Amino acid sequence: MEILTASKLIKSYGKKTAVNDVSFTINVGDFIGLLGPNGAGKTTTIKMLTGLAKEDSGKIFYNGINFKSDPIECKRLIGIVPQNSNVDRDLTAYENLYMQAILYSIPVNERKKKINEILDFAGLIEYKDKQVKTFSGGMKRRLTLIRALLHQPKILYLDEPTVGLDPQIRRSMWELILKINQQKSTSILLTTHYIEEAERLCGKVMIINNGKIIIEGSPDELKKGIGHFVLEEFVDDAIKEDFFETKETALNHLKDCVNSCKIREVSLEDVFIKLTGKRINA
C-alpha cells in the first residue's frame, strides 16, 4: 500500500534547478535511501515533502490525500529528523517531547506515558529532566529521532541523520533506526551521502545527482547492474576501474596489470561513479 506518492517534483532557486522532475512512491514499511553528493537535491526534496519548501510544480500525496489541499491531515502522518538537529536546547528532553505531544494533539492523559516509553526506547530516560544544552551530539540526535516518532507517524524522513557523528555513535544510531523500522513498521526515507549507511540500512536506494534520480533499486540490484567485482588499477594519480561478473574473471585480468592493482567487491559508490563519472563524497 502506498503511503507517499511524489510526482514530477521540480524546485528551482533562482537559475539553479535543485530538484528536476523527481517522482517516486513509498509503500508501508519501506526503508528507502536517497543517496547523492552534497547539493544533489536531497534536502530540497525532503523540504518539499514536509512543507518547508513549496514545489514549483509536481504533486505530493500521502495515503491518497493531496498535500496541497489538506496539509494538516498529511502532516499528521509525517515525522521528520532534519539535517540540523532542532531540539530546543533551553528545554529539557521531557519538555521537548511534551511540546511535540501538544503540537500533534496527543491526548493529555496519554502524554506522560508515551514520552517516558519513547525516552526509554532511545536510552534517554535517565536524562529526561536535563536541559538539552547539556547533551552530547549523539544524545541530541537520538532525542530528535524519538521526537519525530512520538505521534507514531506513518512515514519518517531522516535527512542526513548521522552527519557529523563519530563512527561509534553513527552505528548506534543505525541500530536505533533499524529498530524503529522493524518494531514500529514505520516507512522511512533516509537521505545520506554515506555509502555504507545506505547499504547497511536501506532495502531500496535511489541515487540522485544534479536534482535528478538517475537510478533506483535494491543495493544488490544496483551493484549487480555493473558487476560483482571491481579491478582497480592505480595509474599515476588516477584509478582505472574495470567491473567483472565473477572474481575469477577479475583475477584473470589481474595477471595483465602492469601497475599496482587491487580486486574488491562492488559498492554503491562504484555505481555512482559508473553513472556520473565522479565520487559521491568528492
Next chain:
Amino acid sequence: MLNGFLGILYREFSVYRRKAAKQILASSISPLLYLIAFGYGFGNKVDIGGMSYITFLVPGLIAMASLNQSFSIAQELNITRFYFHIFDIYLTAPVPPVQIVMGEAVYGMFKGFLSAGIIFVLAFIFGVKLIINPMFFPAIIIHTLIFTTLGITVAMLVRDHGDQATVNNFIITPMIFLCGTFFPIDRLPVIMKWLVYFLPLTYSSKVIRATLTGGAVDYNYLLIMSGFAIVFFITSLLAVKRVEG
C-alpha cells in the same frame, strides 16, 4: 483543536520561566534610566499641559517599553528561525499558520504587559501619581498586539540578523523618539507632525497617556489602533504562510 497555539505557548513560557529574572531585570534598566535622567533631572521643573514632566513621561515610557518588549519577539523568532531552526518544528507540525501567529502574539503581548507592569512599579517608587482609567486595559492590549504582530511580520520577512537591525534602526527607534513618548508631537515641525500620524505609536502613546493621566480618551484613536492591529495581524499571517512551504 488549539494544539498549535497551546504548543507554542508551552514552549515560549517554558523557556521564559528559566530566563524570567534576567529578562525582567534587563527590561527594567532602560526605563529606570529614563526616569532618573529625564524624570529626576527636570521632571518637576518642566510642566507640559498642566502636568509635571515626570507624570507626562511615565505613560510614554509604558508605551515605549511595552512596544520594545512586544516587538522583541522579532529577534527571538529570528534566532529560532535562522540559528536553532525551532520554527521549522511549527511549520512541519499539523498546525495552521493562524495558530502560530496567535501563539507568538500572546507571548509577545505578555512580555509587553510585563514591561508596562515594571514601569507602574517604578513610577510608584518615584512617587508618580497615575489615575488609571479602565480604558487603559483595552488600549495596552491593542498596543502590544500591534507591535507583536509587526514583530512577527518583520521576523518572517527578514533574511538575517542584519536586516532585523536595519528595521530597528530605521523604523522602531525613530518611532520611539518622535511619536509622543518623550514630548508632545505638536512641538514637531509641520512635515514631521504630518508624518508621525502614519505611525501607530503616535495613537497609542496618546491614548495610553490619556488613560493614565485623567485625560479624555479619543475613541477614534482607539479605532485607528485597532485598524493597525488588524492590518499587522493579517500581514503576520501572510508572512508565516509565505515561509511555510
